[in-house]
Amino acid sequence: MIPKIIIHGGAGKRPRNKTRIEKVRKTIKEVLERSRPVLEERSALEAVVHAVSLLEDNPLFNAGTGSVLQADGKARLTASLMDGSTSKFSAVINVQNVKNPIRIAHLLQRERYCVLAGREALTFARAKGFRYFNPVTAERLRDWKRSQGMCGTVGAVAIDARGNIAAGTSTGGVGNATPGRASDVASTCGNYADGRVGISCTGAGESIVNLALAARIATRVIDGMKLQRAVEKSLKELERAGDKAGIVAVTKKGELFYFYNTEFMSYGFLEGDKLFTGK
Ligand code: GLY
Numbered sequence: 001m002i003p004k005i006i007i008h009g010g011a012g013k014r015p016r017n018k019t020r021i022e023k024v025r026k027t028i029k030e031v032l033e034r035s036r037p038v039l040e041e042r043s044a045l046e047a048v049v050h051a052v053s054l055l056e057d058n059p060l061f062n063a064g065t066g067s068v069l070q071a072d073g074k075a076r077l078t079a080s081l082m083d084g085s086t087s088k089f090s091a092v093i094n095v096q097n098v099k100n101p102i103r104i105a106h107l108l109q110r111e112r113y114c115v116l117a118g119r120e121a122l123t124f125a126r127a128k129g130f131r132y133f134n135p136v137t138a139e140r141l142r143d144w145k146r147s148q149g150m151c152g153t154v155g156a157v158a159i160d161a162r163g164n165i166a167a168g169t170s171t172g173g174v175g176n177a178t179p180g181r182a183s184d185v186a187s188t189c190g191n192y193a194d195g196r197v198g199i200s201c202t203g204a205g206e207s208i209v210n211l212a213l214a215a216r217i218a219t220r221v222i223d224g225m226k227l228q229r230a231v232e233k234s235l236k237e238l239e240r241a242g243d244k245a246g247i248v249a250v251t252k253k254g255e256l257f258y259f260y261n262t263e264f265m266s267y268g269f270l271e272g273d274k275l276f277t278g279k
Contacts, residue, residue, distance in 0.1 A: 002272045003039045005158035006256045011202045011246030011265035012151025028268040044158035045166040052102040052168040055154035062152025065135045067172025069144045072179040081105040084165030084193035090114035093186040095121045099133040155200025157250045167198040184208035196252045197221045203245025231259045
């Protein structure tokens with residue numbers, strides 16, 4: 001199998017600032033290039049963690065550094081990881097003052113209780129050596145009250161040379177939301193991988209949960225539907241429910257797919273020597 005990875009930096013309204021769009025595209029390209037050696041020399045799981053943590057470190061996105069703030073002015077970070085080779089899902093939900101929530105989700109892959117939330121998730125992370133880090137940027141503080149509807153959740157799905165699939169997603173959620181609001185990313189509705197397919201979603205979290213979007217697409221693929229048809233059908237259903245989203249996905253045959261019914265989604269993929277970035 002040729003190792004492949006597809007990533008996104010969120011779906012939503014098209015940013016008005018063209019320079020910002022170009023910066024996002026350039027970042028997506030750099031993240032793919034820097035993830036290539038990890039994917040080729042290690043595994044899909046490690047490549048996904050690497051790609052998502054690079055995206056978390058860039059304040060352009062709504063994940064890790066640069067996460068939007070909830071209505072009480074706090075950034076609560078959520079990230080999840082699913083290893084398709086074990087079908088194990090792990091996640092950290094609404095954790096504050098850490099740099100890379102995806103790395104906590106990675107550590108949780110080894111734990112029996114692998115989804116942790118809030119203060120106790122932070123206690124776990126600190127005990128494992130995750131230091132204090134303030135992910136709040138001046139731009140997010142300035143835009144705090146008007147950040148609803150912002151895009152910028154990040155995600156990655158990869159398949160490695162052994163044919164193992166992994167998916168990871170990270171987000172600051174919805175700007176100005178009720179404090180403690182939990183994202184779809186904290187569930188297999190927003191992030192899913194097994195031996196046959198991997199999916200990362202971005203968009204309206206509540207609707208993604210209502211439709212169990214990633215799990216719905218995966219079930220259709222497992223039952224024999226073509227990936228493209230499964231995604232398009234599921235996003236049509238989401239649209240009928242009045243909402244929009246974007247997804248990136250990989251199948252065990254090595255098919256890569258992206259789709260969005262929002263105005264905009266930033267994404268890119270790496271497939272052997274081929275690197276492609278959308279805008
Ligand atoms: N899909 C990101 C969120 O709604 O939290």
